[in-house]
Structure formats: C-alpha cells, structure tokens
Amino acid sequence: MSVEYDISTRTFTLHTKNSTYQMRADSFGYLLHLYYGRRTQGITDWVLTFSDRGFSGNPYDAGNDRTYSLDVLPQEFPIQGTGDYRNTMLEVRDADGVYGCDLRYSGHEISEGKYSLKGLPAVYANPDEEAQTLTITLRNERLNLSVRLLYGVLPDKDIITRSVIVRNEGTRPLTVMKLCSSCLDFTHGNFDVITFHGRHMMERQFDRQPLHHGSQVIGSNRGMSSHQYNPFIILAGHDATEISGRCWGMQFVYSGGFEAAAELDQFDQTRVIMGLSREKFAYELETGEEVIGPEVIMTFSNEGLGKLSQNYHECIRKNICRGKFRASNRPIVLNTWEALYCDFNGKKIIDVAKEAKKLGVDMLVLDDGWFLKRDDDSRALGDWVADETKLGCTLSELARSVNELGLKFGLWVEPEMVSEDSWLYREHPDWVMIIPNEKPTRGRNQLVLDLFHRDVREYIFEAVSKLLEQANIEYLKWDYNRSINEVYSRKTKNGKAIYNYMLGLYEILERINSRYPDVLIEGCAGGGGRFDAGMFYYTPQIWCSDNTDAIDRLNIHYGTSFGYPASVLSAHVSSSPNHQTGRITPLKTRYVAAMSGGFGYELNPLALSDDEKREIASQIEQYRRDRTIVSDGLYYRLSNPAEEAFCAWEYVSEDGTNVLVNAAVSLNHGNMPQIYITPRGLTSGKFYRDVDSGKVYSSDALMDSGFPLKMPARDFESYTFRFKQL
Numbered sequence: 001m002s003v004e005y006d007i008s009t010r011t012f013t014l015h016t017k018n019s020t021y022q023m024r025a026d027s028f029g030y031l032l033h034l035y036y037g038r039r040t041q042g043i044t045d046w047v048l049t050f051s052d053r054g055f056s057g058n059p060y061d062a063g064n065d066r067t068y069s070l071d072v073l074p075q076e077f078p079i080q081g082t083g084d085y086r087n088t089m090l091e092v093r094d095a096d097g098v099y100g101c102d103l104r105y106s107g108h109e110i111s112e113g114k115y116s117l118k119g120l121p122a123v124y125a126n127p128d129e130e131a132q133t134l135t136i137t138l139r140n141e142r143l144n145l146s147v148r149l150l151y152g153v154l155p156d157k158d159i160i161t162r163s164v165i166v167r168n169e170g171t172r173p174l175t176v177m178k179l180c181s182s183c184l185d186f187t188h189g190n191f192d193v194i195t196f197h198g199r200h201m202m203e204r205q206f207d208r209q210p211l212h213h214g215s216q217v218i219g220s221n222r223g224m225s226s227h228q229y230n231p232f233i234i235l236a237g238h239d240a241t242e243i244s245g246r247c248w249g250m251q252f253v254y255s256g257g258f259e260a261a262a263e264l265d266q267f268d269q270t271r272v273i274m275g276l277s278r279e280k281f282a283y284e285l286e287t288g289e290e291v292i293g294p295e296v297i298m299t300f301s302n303e304g305l306g307k308l309s310q311n312y313h314e315c316i317r318k319n320i321c322r323g324k325f326r327a328s329n330r331p332i333v334l335n336t337w338e339a340l341y342c343d344f345n346g347k348k349i350i351d352v353a354k355e356a357k358k359l360g361v362d363m364l365v366l367d368d369g370w371f372l373k374r375d376d377d378s379r380a381l382g383d384w385v386a387d388e389t390k391l392g393c394t395l396s397e398l399a400r401s402v403n404e405l406g407l408k409f410g411l412w413v414e415p416e417m418v419s420e421d422s423w424l425y426r427e428h429p430d431w432v433m434i435i436p437n438e439k440p441t442r443g444r445n446q447l448v449l450d451l452f453h454r455d456v457r458e459y460i461f462e463a464v465s466k467l468l469e470q471a472n473i474e475y476l477k478w479d480y481n482r483s484i485n486e487v488y489s490r491k492t493k494n495g496k497a498i499y500n501y502m503l504g505l506y507e508i509l510e511r512i513n514s515r516y517p518d519v520l521i522e523g524c525a526g527g528g529g530r531f532d533a534g535m536f537y538y539t540p541q542i543w544c545s546d547n548t549d550a551i552d553r554l555n556i557h558y559g560t561s562f563g564y565p566a567s568v569l570s571a572h573v574s575s576s577p578n579h580q581t582g583r584i585t586p587l588k589t590r591y592v593a594a595m596s597g598g599f600g601y602e603l604n605p606l607a608l609s610d611d612e613k614r615e616i617a618s619q620i621e622q623y624r625r626d627r628t629i630v631s632d633g634l635y636y637r638l639s640n641p642a643e644e645a646f647c648a649w650e651y652v653s654e655d656g657t658n659v660l661v662n663a664a665v666s667l668n669h670g671n672m673p674q675i676y677i678t679p680r681g682l683t684s685g686k687f688y689r690d691v692d693s694g695k696v697y698s699s700d701a702l703m704d705s706g707f708p709l710k711m712p713a714r715d716f717e718s719y720t721f722r723f724k725q726l
C-alpha cells in the first residue's frame with residue numbers, strides 16, 4: 001500500500017520506493033505537513049514545535065494557547081485569512097467582497113489508481129502499474145466551500161502528484177482569487193533554489209541561488225508557460241550535486257500562466273508553492289460550480305539532481321506522453337523553415353524533398369508560408385487555405401508528390417491565432433480576445449482567438465481536420481507565436497477567460513488526437529515558449545527553441561534536461577553560419593547537439609556541398625543506430641557547460657550494457673588543461689570496450705577517473721564515444 005492512514009493520530013503517509021510524504025489532520029482539523037524526504041517508517045510529528053511567537057495570530061479554537069499559530073506551523077494547504085502571513089495557496093472572496101476562509105479537515109478517501117482531471121492534462125498510471133489516490137476534503141462552513149486535495153502516488157517512479165478542486169456548495173457566488181496546487185513546507189531553510197529562466201531563442205537557462213529571506217518568485221503572466229521561466233522549480237540542499245544530496249522538484253502540468261514562489265520566513269523556515277498565475281485571474285464560482293488547480297508533479301531524490309531528473313524523464317515519457325508516438329521512433333524530418341522561410345514555390349519544395357530523400361530523411365515538413373497571402377509572417381493566419389498558385393498544385397497533390405519520392409509529409413499550422421488581414425477576422429471580429437473600444441496589442445502582427453468560444457473551437461477543429469482529410473499529412477507542427485495580453489472573452493466571465501482559454505486548447509488537442517491517432521503533433525511556441533508537461537500530454541515532442549545554433553543549444557538542452565527527457569525534445573541541424581547567431585560550427589557538432597528524440601534538419605539540402613551531403617547521410621544512418629538509447633536510455637549530465645570548458649552528457653541503456661557519451665568543447669584555448677570525461681551509471685565490477693578505439697576500461701575506474709578527451713584542434717569541437725559492456 002503506498003497510501004496509509006493512521007486513524008488514532010489522523011496521520012496520512014504516502015510511500016514511494018525511495019521517499020515518504022507525511023501529513024496530519026490535527027485536533028483543530030488543520031492539515032499540517034510533517035515530512036517529505038527519504039523513505040522512512042513511523043510518524044515524524046516531532047518536527048512540530050510550539051512557542052509563543054509575537055504577531056503570529058492564534059486560531060480562536062486554541063483558546064489561550066498562544067503557542068499554536070498557523071503562521072509558524074508547516075501546512076499542506078495554507079490559505080489566506082487564518083493568521084498565516086506567508087505565501088498561501090488559496091484566496092477566496094465572498095459575494096460581499098470579504099476575503100478569507102478557514103478550511104478544516106472533513107474526510108478522506110483512499111482509492112486504487114491515479115486520479116485524472118476533467119479537461120486538464122495529468123499523470124496517468126499504466127495498466128500494469130501500481131498507483132493510488134488519496135483525496136482529503138477540507139470544508140468551510142460559513143461559505144459552504146469544499147476543497148478536495150488530490151494526491152496521486154506512483155510508488156515505482158518515486159512520483160507524487162498534487163491537484164486541488166475548489167467547489168462552491170453554498171447559495172451565493174464566490175470568487176477564487178488565487179489557486180495553487182502544491183506546497184512544500186519545511187521547518188528549516190538550508191536550501192538552494194534552482195529555476196530555469198530565459199527568453200525567446202534562449203530558453204531554460206539553469207539558475208541556482210541560495211534561498212534568502214523573502215520570496216523568490218518565478219512565473220508567467222503571458223497566458224503561456226513561457227520562454228522566460230519554465231514551470232519547474234527545484235529545492236536542493238546546499239551540498240546537493242549531480243550525484244549526491246537531497247533535492248525536491250515541483251513541475252506544473254500546465255501550459256498557461258503560473259506562479260512558483262520559494263519563501264524563507266522569519267523563523268528560517270521554507271515554503272514553496274506552485275499554482276496558477278494570479279494575473280487577470282478571478283474565477284467566479286456559482287452555486288455547485290468548481291475549479292480545478294492543475295497538477296504538480298513532485299519527486300524527491302536523495303541521490304542528487306541527476307536522479308531527480310531521471311525520475312521526471314521516466315514520468316514524462318511513460319506517464320504523461322500518450323498515443324502511438326509515446327514509445328515509437330519519430331520520423332527524421334527536413335523542415336523547410338530555415339531552408340526557405342516563406343520564399344518558395346511547389347517546385348522548390350519538391351527539389352528540396354528529392355535531395356532530402358537522398359540524404360535519408362523520413363519526412364518533409366512544410367513550415368510556414370504555404371497558405372494564401374502568406375509570403376511573409378505578417379498576415380493571413382486563420383484562413384488555412386493552401387496557396388495553390390504558389391504551390392503550383394493542391395496541398396493533396398503536393399503531399400502525394402512528396403510521398404511518391406518515398407517521404408512522409410508534415411505541415412505547419414498556428415491554429416490559435418488570426419491575422420487582421422484575413423477572411424476569418426473580417427468575418428468574426430468577435431472571436432478574438434480584444435477589449436472592446438481598446439486598440440489591441442499585436443504580437444508578430446497577430447491576434448489571439450478566444451478558445452473558450454465554442455464556435456472558435458469548432459472552427460479550429462474543423463479547419464485542422466479539413467487539412468488532415470484533404471492531404472496525406474502525417475505530422476503537424478502546432479505553433480503559437482505571441483503572448484496573450486488582452487484577456488477578454490464574450491463567452492465567459494473575464495476573470496475566468498485566461499484559465500478557460502487553456503481548457504479550450506486542451507479540448508481541441510484532445511479531439512484532434514483522438515480523431516487522428518496516427519498523426520504526430522509537434523508542439524511549438526516560437527520554439528520553447530510552451531515547453532511543459534501539460535503540452536506533452538497532447539504533443540509527444542516540442543520544438544525546443546528557435547535558436548538552432550549548436551553551441552547555444554548545448555546550454556538550452558542542458559537546462560531542459562533537468563525536467564524533461566531527450567525523447568520529447570525536438571532539435572535540428574541547421575546551416576552554418578547559423579541564422580540566429582552567425583556562428584560557424586562544424587557539421588559534426590551541429591549533429592551531436594541536435595541528436596534527440598525529435599531529430600531532423602533545418603537547412604536547404606540543395607545548398608550543401610557533396611562532402612556535407614555525404615556527412616549528413618552518414619549522420620542519419622548513425623542516428624538510426626543510436627536513437628533507441630537516446631530516447632529510452634538513462635540520461636546523465638556529465639558537466640555543467642556554464643562552469644566548465646566543455647559540455648558532456650551520456651545515455652546508458654536500461655540494462656547498463658550500452659553507453660553513448662557526447663561531448664563538445666566551446667572555445668579552444670592555447671595550452672588547454674586536459675579534459676577528462678567521467679561516465680556514470682555503468683555496472684560496477686564490469687569491463688567496457690570503447691567501440692571505436694577498442695580500448696577496454698574497468699567500469700569502476702572509468703567512473704572514478706574518467707578518460708581523457710583528445711585535445712581539440714579548433715573551436716566547437718565535438719566527440720561521441722560508444723562503450724559496450726563485455
């Protein structure tokens with residue numbers, strides 16, 4: 001049993017293989033957090049201390065006892081208005097505008113299996129997998145408000161999930177002003193906070209800071225999870241490294257705005273909360289209505305950050321991604337964006353496809369520019385009618401010609417958007433999120449459709465279906481190229497619009513996935529602006545960044561690897577000099593950096609030299625041999641590229657017999673110190689042969705001393721090593 005309840009002390013314990021999570025409904029009915037850490041037995045209520053703390057209020061029920069204060073005690077679901085002045089998870093305003101509500105334990109249920117969430121993505125358990133759900137209900141009598149706290153436990157994956165459902169059971173409306181889904185309270189504060197910040201073309205940069213007094217807050221108020229901060233936060237002991245020490249992760253299964261705050265309080269205690277962004281959010285609940293706080297995936301590792309990442313990798317690969325592409329090899333693509341941008345015609349596409357076929361790719365992806373009036377990126381979104389004059393044929397004929405060359409055909413769309421210069425906008429100006437009588441902000445000259453509007457959802461579903469029906473399209477790149485600014489919906493109360501937008505998106509994606517299970521959808525939002533577990537539920541791979549520069553990608557992939565597996569990461573080899581940075585890098589290094597689950601090329605094959613063509617053809621053959629270990633193997637970061645002169649990473653097959661190590665050096669320097677690469681995850685007591693050199697190494701020595709890297713003879717040199725267990 002992974003969920004236990006001790007009736008005499010009203011203590012709940014959640015066990016995974018290597019961790020234990022514990023909480024208690026105390027004598028006042030407050031749900032106090034006791035423990036989350038390495039697996040343990042017994043009850044850990046000794047962490048609770050009680051002292052008279054000035055200016056920390058006491059609940060009325062505590063009578064004259066001034067030592068009981070929710071401002072000090074660790075809690076499971078801290079709420080505003082109970083005398084807890086730290087960051088709280090729920091703020092409720094009643095029909096008279098009064099804030100605050102006191103929630104007490106009113107019951108619980110333990111059930112088999114992992115809960116799901118209506119309309120929202122969530123971790124699922126596989127049929128053969130042990131999973132349990134604990135639901136704890138809290139109530140407020142004055143408002144007749146119920147809050148169900150959901151805990152999902154996947155013991156073998158060391159995963160605990162949390163979500164929350166707030167329901168108005170009273171007779172008057174009330175408004176949820178803030179809603180978080182998960183909280184971690186610790187009675188001490190010796191931690192670092194790790195977050196992943198960035199910008200368009202430079203997403204998920206690793207950042208580690210000591211927790212300090214006050215709140216360290218990350219989030220997005222852009223209506224998307226964002227390039228700027230990934231919805232993922234790690235709390236780590238100061239001494240935690242890749243291979244040792246304690247760390248806790250929180251990852252939001254949501255693609256809209258979010259907030260995560262790590263706080264060190266007046267008594268040096270720590271609280272981390274994660275939930276919906278408060279910006280433009282005021283969710284009114286009528287009688288009988290409820291709102292769901294999206295899920296947070298938590299994991300604890302006592303073996304450092306490497307193990308924490310591996311827990312997330314497993315969970316996303318096997319318990320978030322769905323459909324036939326979850327486990328199967330994805331096609332190797334040639335994408336036309338950086339090859340041609342919008343400047344092409346049907347003949348050029350076929351010429352590119354012919355050359356791509358010779359190189360060995362599986363699929364041609366026709367990116368932006370294929371529909372009427374789309375000769376640059378400033379117009380025509382929304383109409384989704386192929387420009388047959390430009391293509392010289394119908395979309396279906398183009399797809400057929402590509403298929404006849406022996407390639408699959410994929411297509412770019414951006415269905416959530418509309419251009420002012422479009423038939424759709426002229427016909428339905430009321431379908432757009434624009435504030436009446438205000439001039440809207442434009443982002444890349446485009447406006448955002450109101451996805452909570454049923455007709456809009458129907459239109460998008462039909463438009464995408466029509467494309468998929470009219471031509472043999474086996475892959476869709478689902479793009480999204482601006483942040484939401486105006487939050488206005490004609491179909492829902494405006495405090496709900498930003499949340500309901502995301503429900504609308506998820507509904508459309510769900511319908512498309514179930515009607516077209518054989519179509520692979522790649523997510524994209526100007527690269528990695530919606531690179532989150534929520535999207536991975538619908539799109540098993542996401543274009544990682546609009547920056548295709550190999551050296552920048554090393555850093556982007558490094559940060560990405562903390563929360564997400566290589567199998568979901570889409571990366572392409574592009575031309576040199578790179579279009580974003582102007583950097584000239586060796587073709588080999590571009591390949592090594594791009595080798596991931598969603599692999600391909602983003603260059604014009606007609607412009608390649610014969611040598612480059614030969615090299616690419618052999619890269620593709622090599623990729624086919626290595627792809628399984630990349631997608632299914634255990635991933636290890638072997639260096640921190642921000643701190644070391646090189647970036648190295650490793651994949652080890654689950655049985656430990658095969659190992660692939662990649663490394664790249666950025667700038668070469670005179671008389672460089674020798675670089676050693678130290679692999680991990682090999683089976684102790686065994687020997688491994690370097691497949692290329694034939695050299696044999698003892699696994700333990702290799703994992704201790706590493707092996708020397710041949711000194712680079714140029715900037716941006718890269719290396720691949722394959723080891724086989726003897």
Ligand code: DGJ
Nearest residue numbers: 337367368524526527546
């Ligand atoms: C942004 C994407 O990230 C690019 O790869 C490309 O598809 C463009 N949009 C097309 O407009």
